Amino acid sequence: MSLLKYCPQCAAALADLEIAGRRRRACPDRACGYVHWDNPLPVVAALIEYDGQVLLARNAAWPEDMFALITGFLERDETPEDGIRREIREETNLEVSGLTLLGVYEFMRKNELIIAYHARCEGEIVLSDELVDYRLIAPHRLRPWRAGTGHAVAEWMRQRGLPFDYVDSPRLPAAEG
Template sequence: MDLRYCPVCAKELTQRADADDGQKLRQACPDEHWVHWNNPVPVLAAIVEYQDRVLLARNALWPEGHFALIAGFLEQGESPELGIAREVAEETGLQADQVSLVGVYGFERKNQLIIAYHVRASGEVSLSPELAEFKLVKHEEISPWPAGTGPALFDWLRAQGYQPAYSEWGAG
């Protein structure tokens, strides 16, 4: 995120070398009121297993044929486990019956830290307005994408005994 002004005094921010790490430039107030650390944002992702398949969804803003995992932001005061159960319920209408950590993945392009979970879910799918459609895919037919939530899906499939191959996003 690029900011221009100090939120304390409204002076224009300048670039300065971090005192602890002279390699990193940070946006900072010239009067030292504030520093923009630009830390990664925690994002939750769910490999939703439903009816012995993996549920992939297409965001309403994405092109046709592009599907991914259910994902969303962690809310203040919420544990990641409760957060992913909430996201699954909000976006799909499904109940998270079992939640287990898959791993944590950096997504530098979006300055995010993805906390990925495997979620066994039940109920009836009812998509939120932010999702256009979903599909249920057999484990052996999934081709993870090489960025974002794709590496989590790749690792989870391998842990399940499958030999996935990466494909371009939207192709699998």
Template sequence: MSDFENVTFGGSGLDRAAELRGDADAMAQALSDDTSRSLVFWRGKPLTRLGDEAHLLRLPMDHEMLKRAIDAPVFLGREDTGFVFATDISSWEPAAQDMPEAVFLDQTEQHFPGLPQDHLFVELRTIMTRLSARDAELAAMAKSLFSWHAIHGFCAKCGAKSNVMQAGWQRVCGSCNAMHFPRTDPVVIMLITHGNKVLLGRSPYWPEGMYSLLAGFLEPGETPEAAVRREVYEEAGVRVGSVRYLGSQPWAFPSSLMLGFSGEALGTDITLEPVELEDAIWVSREEMMQIFEGTHPKMRRPRSGAIAHYILKNWLEDCLE
């Protein structure tokens, strides 16, 4: 049986030490502790040492780079070697030639002056399968937190500026005292099968040959199982019968929780919703084996590290039960 704790970002047993977030004295001590370290992010990209494997850089809290931050570091937790924080230096402007372009996946790398040449800011999706479980969990946590802070600087209740509290895990309105907490958006992603075939779709904006499992956001007052049936019918016109939960994956792009399900289609006729999908097709196990081997003439291999890849791989290996 598949173990979804092993999926990328699936968790590493990090001690988040949440009980310390509201303790001002403990946080002050942690920030000044010689053993404490900080990850560094620039516009959502972690500072990483690249090689065959990728490693998040952990810098001393008095490192010169951290002085470029506008806001205080956010507290991530406690490792065996000490406390770990994350610092955002998005106000730094790299050389113009290093700036990312508007593409599906940003593959540019930014180098901070004075650092070794293999210490770079890189898009998390390009390195996520090369990170250790611990680094992947820390990166996903920090990236999601910074994404939340970037768009929640003002109170959703009264519109006044809000202030960061709880070591980065809460914002409090300075006017009406409303409290706001980091959000996670639940998304269902589903392996819909009919006999020997699985339903795949592609967005109009994806690279050529890229297909994946259908997915969609959970709506208020809706069970995940109902969301699976609704999304598949809305996007592909396929009715779904029984639905079963498989597992989950935190997905920090920007702040989702992917809830994996399997479902049995009641028919195979497809009616596309063109705003949502450019194409949807039934793919046999034999074709899926070709796709994973990289020999399919039209479809590329599912993206490693994503829960869709994990589900499809385990389906091929009969390991989902």
């Protein structure tokens, strides 16, 4: 449930009301009629294939051993394909030479809907300030995690006939590099 407390239209305290068959934060003033639908946010993700390996990156806010796919929010008037090309360029400096949809995955913990792609990329890797490290992993050494973008990693491996076991989180062992 959303943490929104006050109506952005009339400033009344929001209430948890039954609307369209679900509990939602809404303005109790019927004349106002505001409802916070709290719909999932669309996020794009890329499993980047670079020189025959998969690029996993570490966000500055994550633990030192946590690496995952490149992700980002869509911007207004941007297609998912354009959004992931932009995110890849902004976060890694790489250019996409091939892009294929892997699938659409829920990430309920963050109220997101992930649109994941396999991106073949070229160029020189230069990380944005948002990222502090990356690893290039041989495809057979990937270990998909049980949430969000981990399902896209599993799908990519499944399409290539690579065996895999899920792990609990996108953390790499120290010797993985």
